Amino acid sequence: MAAVRKHMDLNTEGLLGNRMDVLWLFHIEEMAYFMANATRENCQDECRLSPNRDAAEEDLKKIGVECTKVDFDDANVQEDLDRLIKKYDMNFHDEVHICRETMPNFDEKLNIFFEEHLHDDAELRVIKHGVGYFDVRGKNEQWIRIPVRRGDFVFLPAGIYHRFTTDRSEDVVALRLFRNNPKWTAFNRSEDGDKQPIREQYLKDVSA
């Protein structure tokens, strides 16, 4: 698929110091798109609508989702990662390798990732290797699929319903950015999930 680049300059917020050329909000290699129904069986395929319907920057912005890119092949990549860490006020990161060969209970884990859920904390991921899909609920509840690959950074706000899967290669390495005492607990979509204070806060924030 032809690479599509979308640029929105962050300089307006003066956040990025002197390497303005490499970090952009909504600078994603592949457009996000409104997706067709997906099941656990076909979710590792692209699951595009036919005809395809790209999601615009505005569709992601409206739900508080931010995407940007870092270049792992640039010698200064650490500076860019540090800037993201600072911008989002995260003080820790770890690395997760989602891979059938090495991850214990891989199918069970993938079922958990692909079950629609929310967290009390925002989800910040930088993909180091492989291809995966973050699915997020759009403004009118339609699923928007964000394809991610090496260098892609995704910010999902706390309280947003979302899910994740690898593609069929089943081999994704990602950095997870978090603050101390991260709250990893997932609340699956349910009355209980809907009642979480963070969900109510999120809905307030995106309707403002």
Ligand code: KMT
């Ligand atoms: C998690 O909680 O580790 C995840 O969100 C899985 C996706 S990381 C690419």
